[in-house]
Amino acid sequence: MPAFPGVDFIEFDSLLNDEEKLARQTARQFVDDEVLPIIEKHNREATMPTHLIPLMADLGFFGANLKGYGCAEMSNVAYGLVMQELERGDSGLRSFVSVQSALVMYPIYTFGSDAQKSKWLPLLQSGKAIGCFGLTEPQFGSNPGGMTTRAVKKGDRYILNGEKLWITNGTIADVSVVWAKTEDNDRVRGFLIERGTPGFKAYDIHGKWSLRASVTSGLSMTDCEIPAANLLPESGGLKSPLMCLNQARYGIGWGGLGAAMACYYTALQYAKTRTQFNNKPIASHQLVQDKLAWMITEITKGQLLALQVGRLKDAGRAEHYHVSMLKMNNVWVGLESARKARDILGANGIVDDYCIIRHMNNLESVYTYEGTHDIHKLIIGERITGIPAYA
């Protein structure tokens, strides 16, 4: 497979600065050199390519848009472009980086004490420690406010009880950011639980046909005692975990484009070389061109959406409903592109000689996690009507 040249129909690159283009180039080369040659094997065997973690750390992918603690301090646009390229490789790999950066490093960075920050952020940035984020529960997905996990203070300890499910990195995490209701009027707070804490158990979810190159787990807390100093002191209310999700969703909005680009590029190459009817390439068929034209048009619109939300974020003006539109639209573009690409590749679209079916299966998860497609519609709906329609 030749090096990926990118997808740029309207001189999109002229809107990027040199640092942004270089960051994308680093991630693009990393994906071409290190991810694409091995990812189908990991996907088939349902194993995570953990050997890539130290290299991704060296390249500065973890917490790339945070300041200090060894982080790269990139702009949000550069960070987004890195996420795009990683998801062009695999949604599972991008999920790993999203969780490490946006759902573990970000809450420690934003809500943590100085001691928590100086202990964990350098370890997480350098990949020497891995983190996970426990918000979703078996019975509470779109409505995290209904969570039943509780933290009860007892002297200088907190005692946690509850179940978390669908947790990326759960069993490989050295530290889990777990959200629980407290005795303070059911206020939701964040807690750090270290690997090996008595009463804390993580187990893998098996039988996944999506994100197979990523670890997905359940967390179980039974009278799990942690020092009171493991409370994230600045966290307070459901707003705190939602702020984390907003960070992650922003990266996912770029990631969906990466998966879309992989499918588009693969389908385009295929359509130009696959011949049918009088030895003509199927790219000469109008119905095939219709699909390819749809893909590049939606990718191009998605790029502009992602860039504008990124520029707003860099200016401190990105609101959660902006990020909702980005995540909702671009993951949908990714999934629809995968489906159209599968159609163009015919039977070849369902085998892992090509990336299509892997991306399609992955995107079914991405479509649902971090706020389902429909929930994001309701967030946009609430913004424009002023009426919340969640219940």
Place this chain on the structure above:
Amino acid sequence: MNIAVCIKQVPAKDAPLQIPEGGAWIRETDIGFETNEPDGYALEEALRLKEKHGGEVVAISMGPERVKQTIKEAMAKGADRGIHVVDDKFFQLDPLGSARSLAAAIQKEKFDLILTGLQSDDHGFGQTGVLLAELLGLPHATIIMQIEVQDGRMRLKRELEAGWFQWMEAPLPAVLSIQSGINKPRYATLKGIMAAKKKEIASIPRASLGVDATPTQKVERIYVPAKTKKTEILTGTAREAAAKLVEKLKHEARVL
């Protein structure tokens, strides 16, 4: 040890090239540009020599504004500073004009070693390094596989034909053309990219160098080769035909 690395920016691999009617160069709008891959090996070699012997690495590139990105990439990988010889009509220069301009920029400073890639991925003349050495009055060696520096002299491993190598000695300063593939160029890390923002790029308009760069040769026309199809029947026993096929796959198709 102060090292200059000459780096060219070339059209990105697999860029969809368009040639204007009767044109002598490609249309530059619509396509991306990247660091000339052979020069990437020269840069990596320079960075490794710096890590071993100290000193600084300076990335030098010539061309329009866009080549700043190539210089920034080199600085993101570890070059200490950059020199940009600004010329919007760079593509019109022949290798002698390029070498004269680079020599004039390099002569403003004092370098112990000047590295280039073996050739560029666009015009592919493979001349600039050789000419540069001559113009600077420095010794030169090409197709370098390994550099060992000791007591102000270098032991150099060169690649010859048919799998042969040669060790030679050369004094410093010198100009070397580096063989592609001799090292694994590092990535620009995100921190390196941010650090490069603070590094200096000196811009020198090529016109200000006072160099006569009138082309001594001229590209008349570039064109896409016409596609031809040739069928050849391999004769002999299955064993003989298979041996011939392997030879052809190795040396003609070069896929083995």
